[in-house]
Amino acid sequence: MKPDNHKWITLIDLLLYVILAGMVLYALLRPLHYTWQMSIVAGSAVIASVVIWTGGRPHAKPSLAREAVTKIVLLDDDGERVKEWYVKGETSVLIGKNTQSGEVDIDLSDSEYASLVSSEHAVLNRVGDQWFIEDAESHSGTGIRKAGRSDAKRLIVEEPVEIGPGDLIFIANTRLLVK
Incomplete structure (x- = not known):
């Protein structure tokens, strides 16, 4: 993966975290039904957990450089x-x-x-x-x-x-x- 692509992916991950935090704050500060608020918080927690658990993006398996049989x-x-x-x-x-x-x-x-x-x-x-x-x-x-x-x-x-x-x-x- 090119270094420029890595920077963009990190920036997109950061943007997703900010959006998730904004959703949680909006749900907690805005007067909505309690069920809606908790659904948004729970959904955001699930999304955040998945993103954190997977590291934000799929990791390519490191290629094992095989030595040649001589x-x-x-x-x-x-x-x-x-x-x-x-x-x-x-x-x-x-x-x-x-x-x-x-x-x-x-x-x-x-x-x-x-x-x-x-x-x-x-x-x-x-x-x-x-x-x-x-x-x-x-x-x-x-x-x-x-x-x-x-x-x-x-x-x-x-x-x-x-x-x-x-x-x-x-x-x-x-x-x-x-x-």
């Missing part, structure tokens, strides 16, 4: 970095194990739990600036623990889940950190 980091059991794959600029990244019949983008053949990793275990897809992960009908399953959370969620086959920096992907028992 790489996937393989972690060992101690949380140390073992290997990194840069994914910036990619649109689709296949996670699994290289075989004679095909290659993957993130090869976990050398990982500690390679025996639990399927040849085509999961896939990362980028749509615009957002990344999604899907389990590709793996045998051991794929999980995700969102950044700042302590619970992990097992993915449903071919159901995309959004990922972002700080998320931890579980390919069987192998941990991949999204950076």
Whole structure:
């Protein structure tokens, strides 16, 4: 919102408060029926309460500036970095194990739990600036623990889940950190 618009909105809010105060004073000082006077005061109080409760105007939700996903980091059991794959600029990244019949983008053949990793275990897809992960009908399953959370969620086959920096992907028992 432009600063000039903000000044006008504040001025309009102030004008509304003055009009409400004037309505209350008019109702109390003018000899009308008691019912009318109290109706005007009650109506003004309701309007003032709503304006104050909502802050006078709807607030836009602050846009969360998302960091771009740039790489996937393989972690060992101690949380140390073992290997990194840069994914910036990619649109689709296949996670699994290289075989004679095909290659993957993130090869976990050398990982500690390679025996639990399927040849085509999961896939990362980028749509615009957002990344999604899907389990590709793996045998051991794929999980995700969102950044700042302590619970992990097992993915449903071919159901995309959004990922972002700080998320931890579980390919069987192998941990991949999204950076």
